[in-house]
Amino acid sequence: MLNLYNTLSRKKEEFTPIKKGLFKSKKVGLYTCGPTVYNYAHIGNLRSYVFEDILKRVLEYNKYKVKHVENITDVGHLTDDADAGEDKMEKGAKREGKTAWEIAEFYTQAFKDNLHDLNIIEPNIWCKATDHIPEQIKLVQKLIDKGFTYETSDGIYFDTTKIDDYGKLANLKNQELQAGERVEMGEKKNPHDFTLWKWSSPVRHPERPEGVEGSPASPKRQMEWQAFGHMGFPGWHIECSAMSMKYLGEQFDIHCGGIDHIPVHHTNEIAQSEAVTNKKPWVKYWLHNEFLNMGTEKMAKSTGNFITLQTLKTRGISPLAYRYFLLQTHYRKQLNFSWEALEAAQTGLNRLYKEVQKLSPPARGGAHDEVGEGVGAKFLKKINDDLDTPGALALVWEALKQGTINYDTLLKFDKILGLRLADVKEEVVESRIPEEVGKLRDLRAIARSQKNWAESDRLRDEIKKLGWEVKDTEDGQEINSL
Ligand code: AMP
């Protein structure tokens, strides 16, 4: 029995898919909100994708056939997450002197590289917002026809007072705002109303003819389409409703994201989707991961308070050690970033790899085979209890200590953990120092053998810049992370 915490009911529920059918189909529809591709993902963002990967692997371990859809937001996400600010893509394009399309392509690839490094299984369907403009226009048109919208000088808005259960996911009542939240009302009728479609630049009817380029105050956008009588672009939320319904149907099983998506993005997705289908419950289970914090605040691009996977790599922390670090904490608990904790995770993972080496052939088969009743059943119980990865890891360590787990069982568990235990080789365990640092160390050894002390000091500084410290000992150079 698989139990998952559903944000909608605020409790753990037994998971049963919507589609039962005659042959008790085990098909699951899963939609995960993907990245806004205007910059590199930070490791806080990547916490979401590792959690969703664990969820998908657990479903598959329970023999469900998962159809996983993930979007790429490449238009319409404004800098304040609501309806004000600049389009993040346009901002990225200005920052780098490129087109928004080039920015999207580059950072989509960078994101996919991150997923690969973290051993995250890619979705069955990737969908880009800009590839689904007609679907989004159609959905907005349906909402207009059903009377859920109104128009202002900057776009088409969803009137949230037209539905009686607006805000049910976040428990928002009567247009109350969340603590600390401020809303730019502009011409909005109600604080929670949100844009479905935005004009490229504010229009004052009727003096601005159709399709006219933006005014000097708002330079011409790179991503805009003719619709509803003006040039414009979709609001951020409509893409997820349009694309999930296209690929998974009007009702599907699971939808995920980070907790920051609960009060605005997911709340608005539910409002517009259920308005369009005459209140058919849209998604059965909503799952959200907690934040990765840095200091006292959540890691965020907007505050510049963030770290990327590449930074971890240059400090000698492997992406899989980051994955291991995440698995040690339940996805619904806040997690604090620190270099010490990551180094401890790297050490822990290296220790695990050593254990795998000890178990792997020819020693394999030595321990008891308890899959299915002993350790296997206990492991399943843990992961089926709302993805208890810390409990599952503790169990693995306990079984290793007691010798009650064999190589095959460990590899079976790794179908969920995703730590690439089958690929463990001697070098993987030993190669903690990044390649770049290793090269500088070798050059420094040459410089020292030539008594070129100035060059040796320069190389020491270079190594330091990468986060490593060199000590000269009787046995040669000793390198430690700072
Ligand atoms: P974005 O690209 O901004 O849409 O964010 C991608 C995902 O990362 C979303 O599911 C966010 O909820 C999530 N997220 C953003 N910041 C953090 C954080 N500090 N810790 C965990 N998840 C986060």
Ligand code: ZN
């Ligand atoms: Zn979304």
